[in-house]
Amino acid sequence: MNHPAPPTDLRTRRPFPAELLAELKAAFPERLSTAEAVRTHHGRDESPFDPLLPDAVLFAQQTDDVRTAVKLCARYDVPIIPYGNGSSLEGHLLAVEGGLSVDLSGMNRVLAIDAEDLTATVQAGVSRKTLNEALRDTGLFFPIDPGADASLGGMSATRASGTNAVRYGTMRENVLGLTVVLADGRVIKTGSRARKSAAGYDLTRLFVGSEGTLGVITEVTVRLYPQPEAVSAAVCSFASMGDAVRAVIETIQLGVPVARVEFVDALAIRAINRHSNLTLPESPTLFFEFHGTEASVKEQAETVQQIVADHAGSGFAWATRPEERSRLWNARHNAYFAMLQLKPGCRALTTDVCVPISRLAQCVVETEADLRNSPLPCPIVGHVGDGNFHVAMLIDPAKPEELAEAERLNSRVVERALRLGGTCTGEHGVGLHKMGFLVDEHGSDAVDVMRALKHALDPGNIMNPGKIFSYSRAAS
Amino acid sequence: MNHPAPPTDLRTRRPFPAELLAELKAAFPERLSTAEAVRTHHGRDESPFDPLLPDAVLFAQQTDDVRTAVKLCARYDVPIIPYGNGSSLEGHLLAVEGGLSVDLSGMNRVLAIDAEDLTATVQAGVSRKTLNEALRDTGLFFPIDPGADASLGGMSATRASGTNAVRYGTMRENVLGLTVVLADGRVIKTGSRARKSAAGYDLTRLFVGSEGTLGVITEVTVRLYPQPEAVSAAVCSFASMGDAVRAVIETIQLGVPVARVEFVDALAIRAINRHSNLTLPESPTLFFEFHGTEASVKEQAETVQQIVADHAGSGFAWATRPEERSRLWNARHNAYFAMLQLKPGCRALTTDVCVPISRLAQCVVETEADLRNSPLPCPIVGHVGDGNFHVAMLIDPAKPEELAEAERLNSRVVERALRLGGTCTGEHGVGLHKMGFLVDEHGSDAVDVMRALKHALDPGNIMNPGKIFSYSRAAS
Numbered sequence: 001m002n003h004p005a006p007p008t009d010l011r012t013r014r015p016f017p018a019e020l021l022a023e024l025k026a027a028f029p030e031r032l033s034t035a036e037a038v039r040t041h042h043g044r045d046e047s048p049f050d051p052l053l054p055d056a057v058l059f060a061q062q063t064d065d066v067r068t069a070v071k072l073c074a075r076y077d078v079p080i081i082p083y084g085n086g087s088s089l090e091g092h093l094l095a096v097e098g099g100l101s102v103d104l105s106g107m108n109r110v111l112a113i114d115a116e117d118l119t120a121t122v123q124a125g126v127s128r129k130t131l132n133e134a135l136r137d138t139g140l141f142f143p144i145d146p147g148a149d150a151s152l153g154g155m156s157a158t159r160a161s162g163t164n165a166v167r168y169g170t171m172r173e174n175v176l177g178l179t180v181v182l183a184d185g186r187v188i189k190t191g192s193r194a195r196k197s198a199a200g201y202d203l204t205r206l207f208v209g210s211e212g213t214l215g216v217i218t219e220v221t222v223r224l225y226p227q228p229e230a231v232s233a234a235v236c237s238f239a240s241m242g243d244a245v246r247a248v249i250e251t252i253q254l255g256v257p258v259a260r261v262e263f264v265d266a267l268a269i270r271a272i273n274r275h276s277n278l279t280l281p282e283s284p285t286l287f288f289e290f291h292g293t294e295a296s297v298k299e300q301a302e303t304v305q306q307i308v309a310d311h312a313g314s315g316f317a318w319a320t321r322p323e324e325r326s327r328l329w330n331a332r333h334n335a336y337f338a339m340l341q342l343k344p345g346c347r348a349l350t351t352d353v354c355v356p357i358s359r360l361a362q363c364v365v366e367t368e369a370d371l372r373n374s375p376l377p378c379p380i381v382g383h384v385g386d387g388n389f390h391v392a393m394l395i396d397p398a399k400p401e402e403l404a405e406a407e408r409l410n411s412r413v414v415e416r417a418l419r420l421g422g423t424c425t426g427e428h429g430v431g432l433h434k435m436g437f438l439v440d441e442h443g444s445d446a447v448d449v450m451r452a453l454k455h456a457l458d459p460g461n462i463m464n465p466g467k468i469f470s471y472s473r474a475a476s
Numbered sequence: 477m478n479h480p481a482p483p484t485d486l487r488t489r490r491p492f493p494a495e496l497l498a499e500l501k502a503a504f505p506e507r508l509s510t511a512e513a514v515r516t517h518h519g520r521d522e523s524p525f526d527p528l529l530p531d532a533v534l535f536a537q538q539t540d541d542v543r544t545a546v547k548l549c550a551r552y553d554v555p556i557i558p559y560g561n562g563s564s565l566e567g568h569l570l571a572v573e574g575g576l577s578v579d580l581s582g583m584n585r586v587l588a589i590d591a592e593d594l595t596a597t598v599q600a601g602v603s604r605k606t607l608n609e610a611l612r613d614t615g616l617f618f619p620i621d622p623g624a625d626a627s628l629g630g631m632s633a634t635r636a637s638g639t640n641a642v643r644y645g646t647m648r649e650n651v652l653g654l655t656v657v658l659a660d661g662r663v664i665k666t667g668s669r670a671r672k673s674a675a676g677y678d679l680t681r682l683f684v685g686s687e688g689t690l691g692v693i694t695e696v697t698v699r700l701y702p703q704p705e706a707v708s709a710a711v712c713s714f715a716s717m718g719d720a721v722r723a724v725i726e727t728i729q730l731g732v733p734v735a736r737v738e739f740v741d742a743l744a745i746r747a748i749n750r751h752s753n754l755t756l757p758e759s760p761t762l763f764f765e766f767h768g769t770e771a772s773v774k775e776q777a778e779t780v781q782q783i784v785a786d787h788a789g790s791g792f793a794w795a796t797r798p799e800e801r802s803r804l805w806n807a808r809h810n811a812y813f814a815m816l817q818l819k820p821g822c823r824a825l826t827t828d829v830c831v832p833i834s835r836l837a838q839c840v841v842e843t844e845a846d847l848r849n850s851p852l853p854c855p856i857v858g859h860v861g862d863g864n865f866h867v868a869m870l871i872d873p874a875k876p877e878e879l880a881e882a883e884r885l886n887s888r889v890v891e892r893a894l895r896l897g898g899t900c901t902g903e904h905g906v907g908l909h910k911m912g913f914l915v916d917e918h919g920s921d922a923v924d925v926m927r928a929l930k931h932a933l934d935p936g937n938i939m940n941p942g943k944i945f946s947y948s949r950a951a952s
Contacts, residue, residue, distance in 0.1 A: 116725065117833055198904060358593045442665070
């Protein structure tokens, strides 16, 4: 199952008729661009793949703009690619068949904060940090935190999560409802603000994780949480990855309601030490965060400290005051950029497997042995409470053999995760890059079911075509 | 939006060819029945609707039996109605177009308990109590508890929840993966045992809540939880429903991780007193349960006690020892049967609305005023931490005017809940009975999207036809 890198040629590009461009310009005189710099910016994401440019970019300001654009594009059989903050990692935004990029970053209004119900409704371009800024005086927060300051529309579309998912869940659990523009221009609202419902098919969950292939998400209603009365943090080091991961497994199995537990390997710690001029022990390290009442976070930290000691962890330091917590966690927060500096000028190709937690130690230890034989620097970080970890394979974008080596390593990691009952992607999504693995994971019949759903909602294949799975209009 | 009662005539019944019966008998010589008593048992559920009998009943023992039956029925255009434990409440099991009832209760094997991963995989006929029996020595439990001892397949199909959902979520959050037999006989596995995944469309969540209309669920993988170190319970009374509900709202908004909080109104308490020969104060009552460490459950109970006092609650009694907890909670556990005895020979038509918690007090208080003017006894119980409550409207099944009155009251409750941003069904599902309300809730475009998904997976409409929404094969 060594799948090739995604297509980067233009053979499948569809025509973008001048009449469509004229109609779009007439409808959006101030907000349509065909400038190459704008198109280049919208034809790539944070993946290492070369950009594939859309033909034009629309800066949408409201759901009705999206509806108008979709109706026009549908008439001319032209693709629509929703664009949030450009932070996806698997080539989701590349215009493999050309088309119109619909930039939703201007749809950045927080429409409602219902503090009593612990919900907020936002336009899809609102980023997670913008939402949390808006919540500052409410005593509430929105916990989902992918590394980037992604938009809530994009986070919904990729079923994102991050460091808090072990306690608060992912976008799957935290989106209550959506406004979606369908491929024929109809606008639907899914879900409600009720905490649960058994009223018909779960359209919300169908669009969460659909990566723009079924419709354009323009508004999102999410769950909020009371800011915990107390927060404490802890950091500790281990002799081996296996020891660190086994401490996490025991923590989860005991039901300690840990809010975050992050793993950083020795190479990533070395990167952080260089980047931030620190002297942390260069060994596998766990970062914990506990949320609750004063008494409860103390109790959680003490329980975890005992577990860590049982697994020969050392240097368990814990802190409750904000500035001390920041000091402990800064290393983790800076890990991504620190890792990139291990190899100047590099880009990272990042694995994203997630396995049942009983298999996590085996998966990480086997992966580590594999990486040891590779010429690429490959630091590892992970949201290990979920069984999810990332290998950042640092490649020189000018050297195709390094991309090939990274793809080889990635294939082996995915193959291992699937063999252990896991998934090829815990939180980044499929995009262009994992289309082959999706079939390995679910089987061709299940992927055919996905194709049938796509056909039901977007028979003309104008919604972000060429992503998640191959789809032929003729064959369906 | 006063929607009529569901169809109970046989005009839409499809032919059940003798050739099909012969083929089914040949394939399942020991496990096919056409006895009227068996068909009657399988043509109804716990709703007050008259039975509509299937033509035959298959007692399946494995996924492959279901596959064989579906393939045969598909060839002859005959409906398939999955049957778990018969405890659905909205007419889900009535054979409105005739067909084959596939009884999965014999598929009652627990296939795997992965204690380290906090997951279990079971055949669809395993009931929640059977699963918890199997878990007894593992220190783990499965929390979802609809009133009946429902099957996990049926609970998945209706997106069930129960008293623990406020802490542990519903079937939506707790099903990790499914084995499903599709309408053409293909068998797919959805999801994985990983705690999260972003790998393609969320087929698991599509089938959870699909009420047998998209396929037959034959195996279910669910999340398990460590049994809490300590459990405590509390009960207290209030002068008014509004006070009780406002105490709940404050508890949720403060983020107290209460495991259960159940509301029982004065009439239901009166029923319980009669039924169990008790002398509880006949006023609106809350039952709480707290899960955690010893220190944490104590802290939770103290916080809630203060909130209760702020809302003029009285008689706050709390207990940690199992027998004391049972004594406090017995009243709640017996509520349903106690309520039925308020009116000998009655059946209950039960509302199931769920609203954003800020609207719960308004919704309950307005509903109470409405019920006061009705001739029917209408006790109220509720999973109020979720914003979900049930009015049990007790009707004499021999009196159509009482069913009409109950339908009138139900329509008013649903209309109120939708106006307040809620849903017509929190946990019972749509079945036959809420098809009209589904359109009121989601709008016809969203219901058309559901229809398009149905068409994609079951174009011949053999999977539990006539449920959730109207569907015409010709029109799609």
